[in-house]
Amino acid sequence: MSSIVLASGNAGKIREIQAILQNDQILPQSQFNVVEPEETGATFIENAIIKARNAAAHCNLPAIADDSGLAVDALGGAPGVISARYAGFGASDQANLDKLLEEMRDVPDAERSARFICVMVYLRHALDPTPIVAQGVWEGRILRQAVGENGFGYDPVFWVEQYQCSSAQLAPELKNALSHRGQALRALSQQLAGL
Numbered sequence: 542m543s544s545i546v547l548a549s550g551n552a553g554k555i556r557e558i559q560a561i562l563q564n565d566q567i568l569p570q571s572q573f574n575v576v577e578p579e580e581t582g583a584t585f586i587e588n589a590i591i592k593a594r595n596a597a598a599h600c601n602l603p604a605i606a607d608d609s610g611l612a613v614d615a616l617g618g619a620p621g622v623i624s625a626r627y628a629g630f631g632a633s634d635q636a637n638l639d640k641l642l643e644e645m646r647d648v649p650d651a652e653r654s655a656r657f658i659c660v661m662v663y664l665r666h667a668l669d670p671t672p673i674v675a676q677g678v679w680e681g682r683i684l685r686q687a688v689g690e691n692g693f694g695y696d697p698v699f700w701v702e703q704y705q706c707s708s709a710q711l712a713p714e715l716k717n718a719l720s721h722r723g724q725a726l727r728a729l730s731q732q733l734a735g736l
């Protein structure tokens with residue numbers, strides 16, 4: 542099997558994707574000096590395709606991309622596709638999370654429902670007209686303060702009802718078994734196996 546480029550610059554995502562797929566032919570785009578594209582899409586799927594196409598074109602290889610984010614009901618679905626730049630372009634995870642907690646300060650406990658969404662795309666080559674697409678959704682609630690050290694991004698404020706802890710308090714394997722990303726990757730793998 543030939544290599545597949547993983548079109549992400551997010552170390553947390555890359556760690557999770559590699560742990561789930563366990564395929565040493567999947568190489569992060571940093572190994573090819575891919576320049577990250579602007580994520581101009583209005584939807585997760587558009588942004589995933591933009592990222593996968595950019596990496597596939599640069600590397601002349603098949604590519605996988607993950608576009609994901611947090612949709613909070615009390616904020617009308619925000620931060621959504623702009624989750625990575627909620628507090629501004631190039632904002633840190635901490636700055637994004639602080640902004641979310643601030644926006645949610647006066648939202649009562651009963652109205653703090655949210656979900657993580659992940660769209661994974663596989664392109665056979667840059668101009669592949671029929672991308673393989675898979676999606677995962679993980680329901681949770683937004684905490685009032687950050688707790689936990691694992692994961693990345695908004696994990697410290699995402700309450701996982703089933704385990705009564707934040708997703709940053711889950712062991713990495715358990716997060717991958719439950720998460721939007723784990724769901725999307727398993728669905729993507731099934732489709733790839735059927736090709």
Ligand SMILES: O=c1nc[nH]c2c1ncn2[C@H]1C[C@H](O)[C@@H](COP(=O)(O)OP(=O)(O)OP(=O)(O)O)O1
Nearest residue numbers: 549550551607608609610611624625693694695696
């Ligand atoms: O499991 C997760 N646990 C916590 N936070 C998460 C998760 N999954 C996505 N998120 C947040 C992080 C970031 O704020 C945004 C993704 O933005 P997104 O553009 O897809 O990724 P990114 O810019 O970090 O890396 P890249 O585009 O190179 O893959 O959603």
Ligand SMILES: [Mg+2]
Nearest residue numbers: 550551580625
């Ligand atoms: Mg991004």
